[in-house]
Amino acid sequence: MDAAGPISIRAALDSLTDHWSPKVVGRVNDQYVKVAKLLGEFVWHAHDDDDELFQVIYGTLVIQLEDRADVTLEAGDVFVVPKGVRHNPVADEECHIMLIERQTTLHTGTQTTDRTRSIAEQLRPL
Amino acid sequence: MDAAGPISIRAALDSLTDHWSPKVVGRVNDQYVKVAKLLGEFVWHAHDDDDELFQVIYGTLVIQLEDRADVTLEAGDVFVVPKGVRHNPVADEECHIMLIERQTTLHTGTQTTDRTRSIAEQLRPL
Numbered sequence: 625m626d627a628a629g630p631i632s633i634r635a636a637l638d639s640l641t642d643h644w645s646p647k648v649v650g651r652v653n654d655q656y657v658k659v660a661k662l663l664g665e666f667v668w669h670a671h672d673d674d675d676e677l678f679q680v681i682y683g684t685l686v687i688q689l690e691d692r693a694d695v696t697l698e699a700g701d702v703f704v705v706p707k708g709v710r711h712n713p714v715a716d717e718e719c720h721i722m723l724i725e726r727q728t729t730l731h732t733g734t735q736t737t738d739r740t741r742s743i744a745e746q747l748r749p750l
Numbered sequence: 751m752d753a754a755g756p757i758s759i760r761a762a763l764d765s766l767t768d769h770w771s772p773k774v775v776g777r778v779n780d781q782y783v784k785v786a787k788l789l790g791e792f793v794w795h796a797h798d799d800d801d802e803l804f805q806v807i808y809g810t811l812v813i814q815l816e817d818r819a820d821v822t823l824e825a826g827d828v829f830v831v832p833k834g835v836r837h838n839p840v841a842d843e844e845c846h847i848m849l850i851e852r853q854t855t856l857h858t859g860t861q862t863t864d865r866t867r868s869i870a871e872q873l874r875p876l
Binding site for chain 1: 754755756757758759760775776777778779780781783800801802803805807818821822823826827828829830833848850851852
């Protein structure tokens with residue numbers, strides 16, 4: 625996790641096969657750096673105590689937010705979903721992202737679904 | 751700081767005029783998201799208690815590290831300088847970066863030089 629050399633976010637993404645299955649590629653202080661491939665619609669969820677940073681590397685990501693307008697991110701754009709805000713990522717076409725979130729942040733927040741990937745799964749080598 | 755909409759890292763970088771003068775564009779949990787333009791050599795310094803994440807958006811960045819090999823980052827690459835490790839960023843040609851670091855992380859670590867930008871300066875609107 626604590627990489628001795630540079631992390632190629634592009635290469636890490638290229639090695640991913642499954643959608644909606646984030647992989648940890650690094651750590652900065654108490655937060656993990658993750659990559660994920662997205663396609664379709666995820667699940668509505670919230671992280672009660674944790675902000676979550678999305679950066680689009682490739683494609684377009686819409687983040688639906690409860691009680692406020694959707695946010696659309698193009699490659700290079702960053703958005704931080706504030707803690708406690710219910711959100712649902714949607715990618716009409718394949719989208720590649722980098723995530724920054726606390727080591728304790730749960731994939732689908734306060735709920736567990738068949739889409740949920742545990743931290744242990746996210747830490748499993750690519 | 752807590753952006754209501756997406757943050758265009760590219761647009762934020764385009765609005766920067768000075769080299770080695772990071773600007774805060776967002777926050778995720780207790781860490782700031784910053785952008786900076788680099789050109790030339792910075793100063794050797796360390797952050798005793800804080801990791802610092804570099805992501806190259808444009809150009810090439812060499813991070814010299816004390817007691818270990820230099821790290822070279824191309825666009826899209828990420829590197830986390832571990833806390834306590836003395837380092838010196840060097841950009842032979844102009845380079846644009848995004849940084850993730852704790853809100854308390856000082857620009858030039860445990861020393862102050864004429865290159866040092868205070869957190870207040872980094873928070874001043876672009």
